[in-house]
Amino acid sequence: MTTQRGRNDKRSGKGLGKANPAEDEAVYQAILHALLEGKLKAGAKLAEPPLAEIFGVSRERIRKVLHRLGAERRLEMIPNRGARVPRPTLDDVRSVYEAHRVLEAGVLTQLVRHVDDALIERLNTHLAEERAAATRGDRAASVRLSGAFHVHLVEALGNAELSRFLADLLSRSSVMVSVYEPATDSICAVDEHGAIVEALRARDVARAIAVSREHFLHVESRLHLDDDAAPASEDLTAVFAARRPKRRKAR
């Protein structure tokens, strides 16, 4: 039976089985970036054919990336119905913040056992950067440095698992910012970060945790549903503009 199919075609092996891992990564990074930057609307559908066209790669390439993002819980995959940008509920967001808060409590508990002057100094250097960014009104840098502070804390433990958890939480919460925008420009207050460092320096676990807890509750309380605030584009072509040559015959 097996239908000896007649060696149908075989284009001049141009870019066929060409192993190009970098291309996968490029598409992955592009979509991930768009997600993290909040350029994609919350419930938006990410269909394979258009993306394949936009990036100029095969549909399978796109498919693989989409499923990967789904496995990382960055996209919502529904069998036979494709990928969508998740639309987190307010409880989902609170859940992420709470997880971060709980995790940091554990980190601080462990950290007071290992504080040394070098660590305090590194943290203070970071605080100075944060203050500088806040002073000159650089909002983008402030957001970035604010998250980086917590990363510094967990990385001080040198535990890859914990660092990964935090990175996971942070990336998830940055996606959510596009929906539940944390108010105006009042990101993590630098003072609160400073208070954490101060408590660490004093080896005062209870106070460090208390400050950290207040800090997070403070941020959480600012969450509010900001429906129309997200101008995230609807059509994918605009979002991923100029990512790939999009091989048209012209040119």
Place this chain on the structure above:
Amino acid sequence: MTTQRGRNDKRSGKGLGKANPAEDEAVYQAILHALLEGKLKAGAKLAEPPLAEIFGVSRERIRKVLHRLGAERRLEMIPNRGARVPRPTLDDVRSVYEAHRVLEAGVLTQLVRHVDDALIERLNTHLAEERAAATRGDRAASVRLSGAFHVHLVEALGNAELSRFLADLLSRSSVMVSVYEPATDSICAVDEHGAIVEALRARDVARAIAVSREHFLHVESRLHLDDDAAPASEDLTAVFAARRPKRRKAR
């Protein structure tokens, strides 16, 4: 160039695009189970063709599952070189245990704020089960219940993110047990679990964390490299025996 492909063949659409999500899941679960049970040797290669033959599914099916397990860091994927069972170093194991310890410290900190009689009662019920299993010498149940205790703790917070982190850590550590066997049958001592519950009941954060910490350090100290202790089978056919009919022509 564009290769007018000549509609080569088309077998009698037997079971071609047959959507069968359950089959993916079955293969995934089978391999995951073998991994968690420690039935797979530490550095073993998991090649696609043999697995496809064993499970009686297409190679793509296997491939997808393998990559998924790789994304979950349960398998070590090397481009163009396939999947291998990871060979964790002693530091890797310590890292997992430390992460668990830190995480639980945070969980306990948060938990003392929400303890109520119902929770204490549930935990005590669980402790009774653990003691019963220990008394009747049921090692399998003891191991399972011992892990379940920590799951109970984190689930008491009702935070999906944190629960997922713990599940991740637990599944990772159970794989490692096959290499660094935690001594004889001295798993988590029930007494230490009881002491945690007792501290919780008393709303004594510091003591709960201290006990938990001691508990984990206790377990960690028992880790040792047990080279020859793992009789994990080498050939895959034996490991996955009788999983799938392995459709031979003979009915």
Place this chain on the structure above:
DNA sequence: CCTCCAAAAAATGTGCACATTTGCTGCGCC
């Protein structure tokens, strides 16, 4: 005008045939 249903269109899922790469074996050469 809305609802419901059938047919068409589009999108997702999967097996297969290759291309490419890796691993291995054996033969020649130093």
Place this chain on the structure above:
DNA sequence: GGCGCAGCAAATGTGCACATTTTTTGGAGG
């Protein structure tokens, strides 16, 4: 006898042609 390299076998990676869904469309009936 060992070392290196050419050739071969096996395994991985990828595009493509379908099958199978899902979604949209269009029209008949209430």
